[in-house]
Amino acid sequence: MKHIVIQGGTDGMGRATGLACLERGDAVTVVGRDEGKGKSFLSAAAELGVQERASFIRADLSLISENERVITEVKNAYPAVDALVLCARHYLSRRRETAEGHEATFALFYLSRYLLCHGLRDLLEKAEQPVILNVAGPGSPVGEIHWDDLEFTRGYDGLVAQMQAGKANDLLGAAFADKHAADRTRYVLINPGSVSTSFSGEYDAATQRHIDMMKRVAKPVAAGIVPIVEALYAPPAEPLSALVEGRPMSVRDKSFDLHDARRLDECTRELLSR
Template sequence: MKTIVVTGGTSGIGQALAHTYLDRGDQVVILGPDPAKGKKFLDRAEKTGAADRAFFIEADLSLVSENQRVIGDIKTRFTAVDVLVLCARYFRSYRTVTPEGFEHNFALYYLSRYLLGYGLADQMDKADRPIIMNIAGPGAGTAGIQWNDLGLKHGYDGWSAMFQGGRLNDLLGVSFADESRGHRARYVLLFPGGTRTGFAGDFDPATAAYVDRMKNAAQPVEFAIPPIVEIIDAPPREPLSAIVEGTPLSLLRPAFDKDAAARLDSITRELLHNKLSAS
């Protein structure tokens, strides 16, 4: 029996993966901010006889403190973590800053994935074939990263914030998979193709209309799940993989530049150090 941790596990791809592995007999931990959605997951598990293997941790993953609490909770309750699926994301047409002072998209889409990956690395090292599945949009390059304004204080745009988040996750994967880190978990950056998920967000009218059109043209969630499950069940041998709609990408692309990854890692560590020192 594997232990699967899923962020964004109350809707869309995350929810479908959580149900898939719970139905297969694994124990599944979903993380999310909505207790009502968490209860629905637990109620379903009870009805299917899987209540003892289903767990919901209520958390606002846009907050560093909440990520730390979740990491501590998982370490206390579970000996090992086999799979970490990172799906949580929330689109914002209007710039929003968290109570901790980070731009929301940067905090949820990037910082949370950084914290959970490194924070649970020791638990994953105890698993047989651990894997981190980061559902993002790999391979776009680094040109869109605002290095001197990662919080996008100047000229914020919701799409730019989301695309920058994807680029930051590419570099996160590069840093995590560096051999000098010594982590056993295989890191997979994956875009499954346009998928009819909830695409949660706070949209301006034009963006809301565009998102509706995207949903109508996208594949059903159930179509996206089998390829993801196949990778999770048989993790790649390579420390880092990037896959777009079933096609592996070359890690020689600028998107996976090691110098840029080291730069981002240094910036992130300083941001977190400053935040924790001020707490």
Template sequence: MSQPTYASQRTAPRGPGILVVTGGTDGIGRALAERRLGLGDTVAVIGRSRDKGEAFLAHARRTGAADRAHFIRADLGLLTENRRVIDRLRDAFPVIDTLVFCARYYRADRAETAEGIEETFAHFYLSRYLFGHGLADSLGRSAHPVVVNVAGPGAGLDVIRWDDLEFRDGYHGGAALGQAGKLNDLLGVTSAERYAEAGLRYVLVHPGATVTSLAGQYDEATRRHIEEMQRTAKPITQALEPIAAVVDRAPGQPLSAFVEGRELDVRTADFDVTAARRLDEVTEAFLENASA
């Protein structure tokens, strides 16, 4: 397949609208939230830290956008919290134009949430699953709905541990994040399939190594690697551009994937529809069981 050029197949630029960013209180998510606030969007950001949320609101006040800025404090590792926030967003915003996933936290040691779910699986995958489906009605009322899932598209399906999605055995923080990234690819496949008729554009984005807070609980070796990254990786302003571009002008097709602005072919085995449907069934059953 010939690779489409980066700007060849975009929709028309979107005017001011409603933007929701999970993990929008820091790093790339925060930069996007502020950029869109400056362009006239109404923006809701979600994160755990009250201080970071207040800093976002203070920025909005300084720039005359206080009435369009919202912060919802929540731990997206908890299913109950995800559902609470989704309900609140549905009430507040019958129409949502763009939903962006940026929440991420590294765990060197395996940890479980208070609900007994492995933390990376919970906040980096299940949360995105719940938000995408839970806000589908609000997105469906937008003229040009877009979901941007910022993770790391393009890995092989073999990173998925179908029999041990929560890494009970042989946990590694990088592997847990890598697997969740792949699950997000497959979430994109089924979401694009399910909501294409409603006009949804689902965009998977890998920003590349970027100097952000890169928050996490690190072991010594990983900490050294992160410190090296903080010296050598690209600045947020650079990582933001391709993401801001897909928010402004969404790709024309229901599913697309980009690594640092370079488009991937989503018709390869890495985005296999059968695997995606299998994951969808597994996730539904998991959530049903977890909520029982």
């Protein structure tokens, strides 16, 4: 039986992936902020008759301290983690700082993933065929790292912040796979395409109209999770891979530039050590 941890597993593709894994006979821990959504996941597990294999950790993952608590709880509960699925995001049209003083999009969509990947690495290494599935935006033609102002103290824009975090996740994958190339854990970046989910976020009126339209035309969640579940049960052989709507893309693309990846890794370690 695999043990799977899903960051942002209380809604959208994270939740659906969790239920699919429970149906296959595995154990799933979902992490999210919302108590009601967490209970709803546990009820769905009970309806499947597998409640003993489902668990929920309530946490606000935009906080570094909460990621550290989650890592400790998972380490105390399980001897190994077979798959870490990264799905948490929350769009913010207006800039917000967390109680720890970090810009919230950067903190949730990038820092949380950095902390969980590195913090759970030793548990992943204890599994037979471990994999990290970072569901974000590889292959996107837009987005760049704002090296001089990663947390947008000047000129915040919700879309620009989200797109930067997508690029940061590409570089996180590249740096992780480079640093741990000899390890067993495979790192897979997945862009599922447009999928009609909850689109967690706080939107200005114009963005909300766009989101409402996306929800109508995007593919259903059941279709969106197909490449996630496939990669979870049959991880690619290479230390780093990227999939766009199920199709492999080259990790020689500049999105995964090793120089930038090492630079961002160093900036992140410096930022976390403050």
